[in-house]
Structures are given as C-alpha cells and as structure tokens.
Amino acid sequence: MDTIPSRSTGVVVGPVRAVLLGVEKHWTWYRRNWRSTAISSFLQPVLFLLAMGVGFGSQVQPGEATGGHSYLVYLAPALVVVTAVQNATWESTYAILSSFIWQKSYWGAVVTPITPAQIFYGQLTWIGLRLVSSAVVFLAVAALLGAVSGPGVLLALPFAVLAGLAFAAPVVAFSATRETAEGFTGLFRFVVIPMTLFTGAFFPITQLPGWLRPVAWITPMWHGVELARGAAFGTLQLLPALAHLGYLLVMAAVGIVLGRKYFRRRLAV
Amino acid sequence: MHPVNVAPVTTPEPVLVRAGALTKHFGDFEAVRGIDVEVRRGEAFGFLGPNGAGKSSTMRMISCTSPRTGGELSVLGLDPDTDGPRIRARLGVVPQTDNLDTELTVRQNLHTYGRYFGLSRSTVREKAAELLEFAQLTDRADHEVEPLSGGMKRRLTIARSLINDPDLLLLDEPTTGLDPQARHLLWERLFRLKQSGVTLIITTHYMDEAEQLCDRLVVMDGGRIAAEGSPSELINRYSTREVLELRFTPGTQDAVVPSVVDLAERVEVLPDRLLLYTKDGEGALAAAQARDVRPLSSLVRRSTLEDVFLHLTGRTLVD
Numbered sequence: 154m155d156t157i158p159s160r161s162t163g164v165v166v167g168p169v170r171a172v173l174l175g176v177e178k179h180w181t182w183y184r185r186n187w188r189s190t191a192i193s194s195f196l197q198p199v200l201f202l203l204a205m206g207v208g209f210g211s212q213v214q215p216g217e218a219t220g221g222h223s224y225l226v227y228l229a230p231a232l233v234v235v236t237a238v239q240n241a242t243w244e245s246t247y248a249i250l251s252s253f254i255w256q257k258s259y260w261g262a263v264v265t266p267i268t269p270a271q272i273f274y275g276q277l278t279w280i281g282l283r284l285v286s287s288a289v290v291f292l293a294v295a296a297l298l299g300a301v302s303g304p305g306v307l308l309a310l311p312f313a314v315l316a317g318l319a320f321a322a323p324v325v326a327f328s329a330t331r332e333t334a335e336g337f338t339g340l341f342r343f344v345v346i347p348m349t350l351f352t353g354a355f356f357p358i359t360q361l362p363g364w365l366r367p368v369a370w371i372t373p374m375w376h377g378v379e380l381a382r383g384a385a386f387g388t389l390q391l392l393p394a395l396a397h398l399g400y401l402l403v404m405a406a407v408g409i410v411l412g413r414k415y416f417r418r419r420l421a422v
Numbered sequence: 423m424h425p426v427n428v429a430p431v432t433t434p435e436p437v438l439v440r441a442g443a444l445t446k447h448f449g450d451f452e453a454v455r456g457i458d459v460e461v462r463r464g465e466a467f468g469f470l471g472p473n474g475a476g477k478s479s480t481m482r483m484i485s486c487t488s489p490r491t492g493g494e495l496s497v498l499g500l501d502p503d504t505d506g507p508r509i510r511a512r513l514g515v516v517p518q519t520d521n522l523d524t525e526l527t528v529r530q531n532l533h534t535y536g537r538y539f540g541l542s543r544s545t546v547r548e549k550a551a552e553l554l555e556f557a558q559l560t561d562r563a564d565h566e567v568e569p570l571s572g573g574m575k576r577r578l579t580i581a582r583s584l585i586n587d588p589d590l591l592l593l594d595e596p597t598t599g600l601d602p603q604a605r606h607l608l609w610e611r612l613f614r615l616k617q618s619g620v621t622l623i624i625t626t627h628y629m630d631e632a633e634q635l636c637d638r639l640v641v642m643d644g645g646r647i648a649a650e651g652s653p654s655e656l657i658n659r660y661s662t663r664e665v666l667e668l669r670f671t672p673g674t675q676d677a678v679v680p681s682v683v684d685l686a687e688r689v690e691v692l693p694d695r696l697l698l699y700t701k702d703g704e705g706a707l708a709a710a711q712a713r714d715v716r717p718l719s720s721l722v723r724r725s726t727l728e729d730v731f732l733h734l735t736g737r738t739l740v741d
Contacts, residue, residue, distance in 0.1 A: 157436050157463070157499045163511035163539035163586030170540075178534045182525060257521035261582075263487050264515040265538035266507040422448070422488055 165266040174267070175275015176282065178258075194240070194287040198294045201232055205355065206300055218357055220386050222302060229300035230309040230385035231354035233291050234377035237284050237317035242345050244280045245321040246337045249328035252276075259420060269420040270413045273329075277322060277412065284317040285310070308384035316377025319401040322408025329415035348372045353379065376400050435463040436499075438590050438621055439484055444493035446479045453479040455645035456493065463589075466622040468639030470632045470727060472739050476645040477625035478518055481594045484623065485515045498589060511539060514588030518595045520575050522582070524568040528559055531567060532582055539586040549585055556611065557581035573604030580611065591615065593624045597631060609634050627739050629727035641727075641734055648734040653727055660733045661725035662687055664703035668710070668717035669695040678715055685709050690732055699729070 166174065183190070202225065210224030219227040252259045262272050288310045295301050324340070331337075351361065351368075352375040358366055369375045376397040383389030439461040446454040454476040461467045469477040482488035484497055486506040495502055497509045522531050529550055536546035554560045557577040567575065576596065583591060596612065597605040612635055616622055626632050632639050633653045641648045641656070649656055666686070670678065672694045679696065683689055685706045686698035695717075700706045703722030710717075731739050 157438060157589065159498075159512050159589055161512040161587050161589045162541060162545070163513075163588070165507045165511050166538070166540040171538075174537050177537060178523075181530055181534055182523070185527075185530075186525065256524060257519065258523050260517065261521040261523070261535070262538060264485050264510060264513070264517070265535065266511040266540070267538050268507060420487070 163266065168271060171267050171271040172274045172278055175262075175272060176279050178262075179275070179279040190283075191290075194290050195294065197236055197239075198232065198291040199298075201236070202229065202295060202298050202300055205232075207298070220388065222386070225298070225300045226302045227382075228355070229295045229302075230306050230381040231378045233288055233295075233306075233309045233313040234316050234374060234381045235349055235354045236291055237288055237313035238320050238374050238377065239345060239349065240287050241280060241284060241317035241321035242324060242341065244283055245324035246328050246340065247334060249276065249325055250331055250334055250337075253329065253419065254332070259416075263420045269416040272420070273325070273412050273416040277318070277325060277409070280321045280325070281314060281318055284314045284321075288313045302385065305387055306385040309381035312377055312380040312384060315398075315401050315405070316373045316380075319373040319377075319404040319408070322405045322412055324408070326408055326411035326415050329412060329419055348374045373401055373404055435465075437461065437496075438463050438498055439467075439623065440494070440496045441480075441484075442494035444480070444483065444495055445491045446476070446483060446488070447491045452645055454483070454491075457640075457642075457645075457647050459640060459647070461590075461621065461623060463621050464619055466616045466624065466635055466637045468632045468636035469623070469625040469642050470627070470629065470636075470639050470731070470739075471625075471642035472627050472731075472737070475627075475642040477627075477642055478594055480642075481592055481623070481625055485513060485592050486510050511586065512589045514583035514586065514591040516576075516579050516583045516591070516593040516596055518598070520579050522567050522575060522578060525566065527564050527566055528570070528578055529554065529563045531578060532585055535582045536585040541586065546585070553581040553584055556584070556614075558607075571604070573600050573607065576600060576604070576608060577611065580608070584615075588620070590621045590623065593622065595625055595627070597626075597628070605631075629731070629739060632727055639727075641731055643731075643735045643737075649730065656727060656730045657725045659730075661729040662699040663701050663725060664699075665723050665725055665729060666698040666700060666703040666706045666710075667695055667721040667723065668698065668715070669719045669721075670717055678717075681713050681715055682706075682710050688733070692738070697729070697732070699725070 206225035206228045210228065213219065213224040215221055215223050259272055263269055292306065292310060352358065352372045353369060358369045358375065361369065380389065380394060380397045383394065437460050439459065441457055441459040443456045443458065444454060445452065445456050457480065469480060471477050479488065483490050483495060483502065486497065486502040486509045489503060498512055500509050502509060523534065526534065532550035532553060533546050536549060541549070554563050557580065559574060559578060559581065562570065562574065567578065597608050600608065612622065624635055636653060638652050640650045649660065651659065675691060675694065675696050679689060679691060682696065682698060686700040688699040690697040698706050707720055707722060728739055
C-alpha cells in the first residue's frame, strides 16, 4: 500500500514524551486550580497532627510501644503514609471517572497519536507527583509542629509515595471499569477508613486480635507505615524492609497491568 | 511534427479511506454489516442515516480508536490495526459529544491538544491564535470553556481538531443540538475548510446538512449502505423532481390514497400526510382537487434527501 503524502504537522511522539505530555496537561489544570487542593493538603496534616498527635497524644505516655518517643513524634512518619494513601484514593477515583464520563477528556486525547496505555501512565505519573508534593508539605508542617525526631523521617517520603502508588494503581484500574461513582463510597467506607484506623499507624497491629492481623498485612498502608516508621527511627531491618518493599512493588505492578488493560478495553472499543 | 493538443491528463486524487466489507460487532450486535467506501483527497464525503445506522461506529473505526471486527480498512494508505498512532497524527476528529477540558481556558484547550501531536510550544501558540480567529473565539481566548454556549464549544472542538493541519477531518454529527443560527455559522466555517482543500468526512442525520456540505454521500441504514452518489444524483435516481404534500387529520389520510394513487409515480403514506412523487406538483394538486380531495393544507416542494431516504427505507430520517 502506498502512503499518502502528508501536509499535516502532526507526528507520533515517543512513549516517554507521550506520558510527560499527559503530565503537562494535568499541570496546566493544576496551575488554574491549585488553591483548593493546596489548602486541603496543608490543612489535613495540621488537623491530624494537632488532634491525634498533640491532643490525643497528651494522654499517651512515651513507652516501649512508641519506641520511647512522644506520641506526636511516633505518629508523624506513619501519618505521612496514611495521608499519601488517602490522597491517592481521591486522585484515583472521581478524577478518573470524570475523565471517562463527565469531562470525557480521555476520549479527547485518544484520537490524537497518544495511546490509551500512555494516557494511563500519564495519569499515574501525575498522581505520583501529587503524592510527592503533598508528602513534602506534610513533612514541613510536621517539622514546624515539632513532630520530627531527626533527618531519618525524610525516608518516610519515598515510602509514603510508594505505598500511595501501590494503592493508586489498582484503584485507577478499578475506576476505569466504573460507569457511576457508586462503588467509590464503598471503597472509602469499607477499605480506606478501616485501613486508616487499623493498620498500625495509631497503634501497633499486635493489639489486634490474632485473626484480624492478616487483614492488616494485605493492605499497602501497613507495609508503608512499617517502612516509614522504621526508617524514621532507625529500627528498620533489611529482610523485613525488602519484604515490605517487594509487596508494595508487586501491588503497584499488578495495578499497572490491570490499569493498562482496562484503559485499552474502555477507550478502544 | 506539430505538437498535438492533448487534454490535460488529470491523475485521480489518491484514496484517503478505503473500506471493503467492513464490519463492526459489539457482542451479538452488528453495528456495521459489511460496507464498501472510498473517499478521495479533496472530497467532502457524507454518511447520512438515522441514529443507530452505524455511522458513528464507522467513524470510530476510521479514526483508529475502534478496532474493526472484519473486512478491510485503510486510512491514508495505512492499516489502523498496526499504524493507529501514525494515522491519528494526521487526522482531525470532531466527536459527536464535545470532550473539551471544560475547566481549562479556550486557549489552553488548543495548546494542550496541539502538544499531543508533538508540536512545539511556539508552533502551538501561533496555530492557536490563528484557529481562535477561524472559530471566532479570539475575544473568549482566556475564558474558561464551561460557560460557553453550545455553538461556541462546537466551534472550539472543530478548531481543536485542526491544530495539526489534518489531511483528513472527521466530523461526527457536527451540528446536532445547535440552534439554526449556530448551525449556519458552523456550516460556513466547514465550507471554508472544504474550499481550502481539506478532505472532510461527515456523519449526519440532517438531510439539509448533507446537501449543504457533501459532494458525495452514502445513505446508511441498519449497518448497511443503501445507496451512494452526489446529493443531486441520489435525488434524481430515487425520487421525482417535485413532491406534493397533502396534509390530513391523522388517521383519515389512508382513505384518500385510492383517489390520488394514479396522479403520481409513487405515493408515501405518513401518519399525518400523503406524499405524491411527481414531475409536476401543481398539476397533481389541481387534478386531486378536481376529484374532490380536500386536504387540510397542501404544499408543492422539490425533492430532498429525506425523500430519498424514505424511498430507500420506508422510514423518515428524523422522528
């Protein structure tokens, strides 16, 4: 078959650039709308640290369970992970459904040289960047409130982002299969909130009844909390650390495989 | 030897879209049931048919966003199955429902879109300014899209589809849902594109749109092509020059058929009127009145593509 000579200026961009262009689009949106999200990403850690760390924490004696730290300091690295996973859930639900159904912006992108898989990668990369920026804000606020024990807490940041992405990837995939927002309420109510309360951020999971502990083990939040807290207080050991990291990476990889599949299935029918 | 005068040899324009026995199934549902189509460069080609005829499914296959189920398809000489991104880089697509980024400004919509086609920031800026003029949106350039009128959003969608100077522009129901004034403005813009040599493929269920814009069209119904030709060819082939419309109280029109059936080449019975297809509408009307046929009102008009569709399928295009 002969190719028809072209007068068009359009070209196929490389895969990495395609993903970055997706990020660029989200950034264009964010530049216009950052205020509301910035306020909540600042306010949320302040409220949590004040209520749980300072308020509730005043009733908790530093002891063996808190590694000898004040409750506020004990809590801070774990809360970085908790808020990262929560933010990841927000960014991976309504925003995704909107791009499919309400705004339909994925449908606009898919008639350009960009592929459904690249749209998915761009979306996930953007979520990762949002998690990085809100975790940085969180740590800065924590430092101002005196909730930081030392530089080790900086290691909580990559672990929090990884835990967030490990959850975001399968949730984005799930969102790509939805026609309505109904499932999201259940996700928040029955997955995210219990995960927040019972996976070791506020108290060690050894306090849970034995049969409930395996439920905590399968959540990305528990692995993230273990990593972040261990790194912050220098108590992390190599083998458990590798196991936690491995679990989060596998979860992210499974989410990525599913997300790519569901984006293709939905956008190329 | 004297030079011989030879009529200039015109090489036919290359075929941009070629479909052969093209089908599309969604589960058990056969949306497109084996169509053959050829669109050449510079043409304005139309798919005319009612909702559900398979027009949009065909368009989505041509725009390389929906894999075909069977048959052959080449777009710009390439196979959508293997060269989707390469083809899409050279297409402009106006979807049936707008999918603008409504929380971005008009200009930002053009910018982000142009970037997907690999255009540099400076190229995109220049091109956007030009297209804002074309779409008569320059004074709205830095407004958010959300509050714009339907016609403005549609013009922006068309402007956006032109950001890469496409070789082929696909318009799926470009004016559905717009008021008459907005439609005419859009038609005028599309006509300009056509004059500048852009190849257009348009789906529509409005016969006036097809007549206005298309050099050649196919009538689609139930996933198949019922007829093909230029609007005037189709009218000549499948209809008469004139149509006499006789309007009756719904339910009483059937009884009149025997008294007028020999006055026309063909009579169509609609719920509230009879259509008499004839060369001479006024003559048929006079003859009918002489036979004491008393319609509520009567109208003699030229045949349109609507009549072609009615003849081919026994149904009207727009209910």
